[in-house]
Every structure is written in structure tokens, then in C-alpha cells.
Amino acid sequence: MPSLRKSLKILVAAGLLIWIADGFLLMRSESPRSAPSPAAETAVSTGPGGGARYSGAIHIHSTYSDGGGSVADIIRAGQKAGPDFLILTDHDTLQPRFDGHQGYHDGLLLLVGEEVNTSAGHLLALGVGRDVDQDGPLGLPALIDEISEAGGVSIAAHPTGRRPWTHWTDDKMDGLELLNGNSDWRDDSVLELLRAVVFLPFLPDGVFNSLIDRPNEAIRLWMHRAQRQPVTVIGSLDAHERIKLWGERHLAFPTYERMFGLIRTYVITGMELTGDAGVDEGILLDAIRRGSCYVVLEGYEPAPGFSFELIMGPETRPMGSTVAFQDGGRLHVTAPSSGPVRIRLYRNEVPLIDTEGHELFVEVPGPGVYHTEVYQLRSTLLRGERQRLWIISNAIRVE
Numbered sequence: 403m404p405s406l407r408k409s410l411k412i413l414v415a416a417g418l419l420i421w422i423a424d425g426f427l428l429m430r431s432e433s434p435r436s437a438p439s440p441a442a443e444t445a446v447s448t449g450p451g452g453g454a455r456y457s458g459a460i461h462i463h464s465t466y467s468d469g470g471g472s473v474a475d476i477i478r479a480g481q482k483a484g485p486d487f488l489i490l491t492d493h494d495t496l497q498p499r500f501d502g503h504q505g506y507h508d509g510l511l512l513l514v515g516e517e518v519n520t521s522a523g524h525l526l527a528l529g530v531g532r533d534v535d536q537d538g539p540l541g542l543p544a545l546i547d548e549i550s551e552a553g554g555v556s557i558a559a560h561p562t563g564r565r566p567w568t569h570w571t572d573d574k575m576d577g578l579e580l581l582n583g584n585s586d587w588r589d590d591s592v593l594e595l596l597r598a599v600v601f602l603p604f605l606p607d608g609v610f611n612s613l614i615d616r617p618n619e620a621i622r623l624w625m626h627r628a629q630r631q632p633v634t635v636i637g638s639l640d641a642h643e644r645i646k647l648w649g650e651r652h653l654a655f656p657t658y659e660r661m662f663g664l665i666r667t668y669v670i671t672g673m674e675l676t677g678d679a680g681v682d683e684g685i686l687l688d689a690i691r692r693g694s695c696y697v698v699l700e701g702y703e704p705a706p707g708f709s710f711e712l713i714m715g716p717e718t719r720p721m722g723s724t725v726a727f728q729d730g731g732r733l734h735v736t737a738p739s740s741g742p743v744r745i746r747l748y749r750n751e752v753p754l755i756d757t758e759g760h761e762l763f764v765e766v767p768g769p770g771v772y773h774t775e776v777y778q779l780r781s782t783l784l785r786g787e788r789q790r791l792w793i794i795s796n797a798i799r800v801e
């Protein structure tokens with residue numbers, strides 16, 4: 403029956419056309435909202451609450467371990483992509499620091515930490531001036547003590563990824579990665595990944611943005627821990643610029659520059675950086691340790707104007723604070739953007755308010771762990787309005 407075969411062909415062709423049209427519109431709707439404004443590119447911006455803020459690309463691998471590029475390549479990519487600081491974290495080595503790479507490179511600050519392989523998973527050890535490992539008889543707790551006593555910061559890398567973090571009993575651990583650019587696309591469906599490959603040459607910005615979704619599992623883990631103690635969260639890249647093919651062959655993809663523009667952690671410091679790398683490392687890591695930072699899907703739009711704070715009478719408490727409950731306290735969120743956004747405020751992981759607009763004031767209803775997420779509203783002809791995660795704050799704990 404030739405007519406049946408013909409109808410089938412037409413049906414398949416129509417289906418394919420719709421799939422292509424839908425994919426194209428979807429990827430276009432995921433594109434950056436506007437070119438970063440010159441203000442967003444400057445090294446220092448002072449946001450609401452006064453403190454200077456700096457955007458960083460965190461968790462980068464070089465040829466010192468399994469990355470595809472040299473430290474010089476990474477610095478060049480950083481200078482093009484425009485973050486204020488980079489944190490290099492090669493596997494089990496601090497050699498780039500000993501070789502003198504930590505410092506300012508034409509205004510871009512490169513900090514050198516280490517990604518330590520432990521029995522519980524991969525751990526970012528930042529701000530420690532010496533190599534650390536888990537070889538001692540006391541194991542992981544001793545390692546975390548050592549990082550803490552050296553004034554460093556310990557952060558569980560890709561805690562819910564392929565190599566999950568499995569040991570959460572140590573109270574001295576500072577935090578965890580909420581996003582990891584090398585892990586987050588892996589839970590996408592085969593169809594989503596196929597669509598990404600098809601549209602990558604045409605709409606690369608949209609394709610990369612489309613692969614990162616709300617990290618539900620990592621947020622659950624964070625909130626579970628945050629009930630008991632402060633836990634800082636960051637957004638990481640795990641940038642390698644290297645995909646292993648076969649033998650010694652590899653592909654230089656995705657590029658460092660691409661990754662540095664995809665996910666950033668904005669750090670709100672109490673003071674401006676000084677230009678002295680040693681001092682500035684302390685300023686940035688102190689702010690990260692106390693949770694004075696937020697995660698931005700930079701590929702959608704930079705977010706230098708975001709704030710989340712608790713206002714109690716004349717006092718304002720920033721992200722990362724733990725405060726005693728008082729009547730009349732108000733939570734305040736601002737999320738300036740060049741387009742429409744929704745602000746969601748969560749209490750103990752449960753949405754408390756979900757509202758369209760760039761600012762939110764709400765009275766604190768009682769004790770709880772509060773955090774906020776901002777979604778950009780993107781619409782396409784075939785799918786209508788979609789909410790895409792743009793910002794995740796650190797928490798304010800009210801006891």
C-alpha cells in the first residue's frame with residue numbers, strides 16, 4: 403500500500419520539522435538576555451548593602467592535572483570572559499601555587515587551591531598554603547581540621563554528581579557546590595542532549611544555558627545540613643577544556659572562556675580588594691566561608707545588583723547570617739534584570755512566596771532556613787512561558 407507508506411513519510415517529516423522548529427525556538431529563548439553592560443564588567447561594583455562584590459569562576463583544572471590548557475591559557479580565557487577572580491583547583495597538587503602562578507595578571511586575580519581525592523569524595527581545599535591529603539592515620543576528619551586550622555575553606559565538590567560526597571558528619575566542613583558545570587548536564591535526557599548537539603553550532607549560548615537546571619538534589623542536601631549548622635554554597639565549573647577521546651587524543655571542549663561565562667559565584671566582601679593577592683585571597687575566602695556569596699547562571703545575564711538580606715529595625719543582616727527570631731524582621735530580595743523575573747523565597751526548602759517582579763519584602767514568619775531563587779521568564783511560540791533558574795542565594799538562618 404504505497405499511500406500508507408507515503409502518509410508515514412509525511413508524518414515523520416512533519417514530526418522532524420516540528421522538533422527542529424521547537425528546538426530552534428527553545429535554544430533561542432535560552433540565549434543571553436542582553437550583552438553584559440559595561441558596569442557589570444568593571445572589577446568592583448557596589449551593590450545594595452554597601453559591600454563591594456566580585457564575580458569568580460571557581461574550580462578549574464589545568465595541565466598540572468587533567469585539564470587541557472596551561473595556566474597561561476586559563477588566564478587568557480579569564481581575561482576575555484571577564485570575571486574578577488579565578489580559582490584553580492588541580493587534582494591533588496598545589497604545584498601551580500608553588501610555581502608562582504597565584505597573583506594578579508593584568509587585573510585578574512588567580513587563586514590556587516587544590517581538589518583533594520578523599521575517601522568521601524572530592525574536596526576543594528582553598529586558601530591552604532601547603533599540599534594536604536588524607537594519608538594520615540586520622541583520615542578525613544584530620545584533613546578537614548588541617549584545612550580549617552590553616553585558615554582555609556573546605557567545600558564538597560559535585561556532592562550529588564558521578565562521584566558523590568558520602569561523609570557528612572564533620573561539622574568543620576564549610577560548604578558544598580550547588581552547581582558543577584561538568585556534572586549538571588549529565589542528568590539531562592537523551593533527547594535533550596541530542597537537541598544540544600544539533601543546535602550547538604548555531605546557538606551555542608542558548609545550548610549551554612539549556613543544559614543547567616535547578617539542582618534539586620544538592621539543594622536538598624544543603625538544606626538538610628543547614629538545619630544544624632551554617633553551610634555555604636557556591637557555583638562551580640569544574641572546567642577542564644578537555645574531553646578524552648581515545649588513546650592520547652582529546653578534544654579542547656568546552657573552552658575555558660565558555661565555562662567562565664556560564665556559572666559564576668558572586669562574593670560580597672566587607673571591603674574592596676587591595677591589589678595584594680595574599681590579602682585579597684583572605685578577603686574573598688572569608689566571605690565565601692561565611693556564605694556572603696550567591697550563585698549566578700551568568701550565561702543568562704550577569705547579576706551584580708542582586709541582594710538578599712534580613713532587616714531588623716536599623717540592622718541589616720546579610721546572606722550567611724544566623725540570627726535569633728524577633729517579631730517584625732523582614733526579608734528583602736532585589737534582583738535587577740533587563741527582563742521579567744520571578745523571585746521565589748523558600749523556608750526550609752519549601753516555597754514560601756513565588757512572585758513576579760524585581761523586588762520582594764516579606765515579614766519573617768518564624769524560625770527557619772531561608773533562601774531565595776530567581777527565575778528568568780522566557781517564552782517560546784510552541785511552549786509558552788518557561789521559568790529558568792538564574793540566581794540561587796546563600797541562606798539566612800533564623801533560630
Ligand SMILES: [Zn+2]
Nearest residue numbers: 517524559560
Ligand atoms: Zn572532582
Ligand SMILES: [Zn+2]
Nearest residue numbers: 461463517640
Ligand atoms: Zn574537578
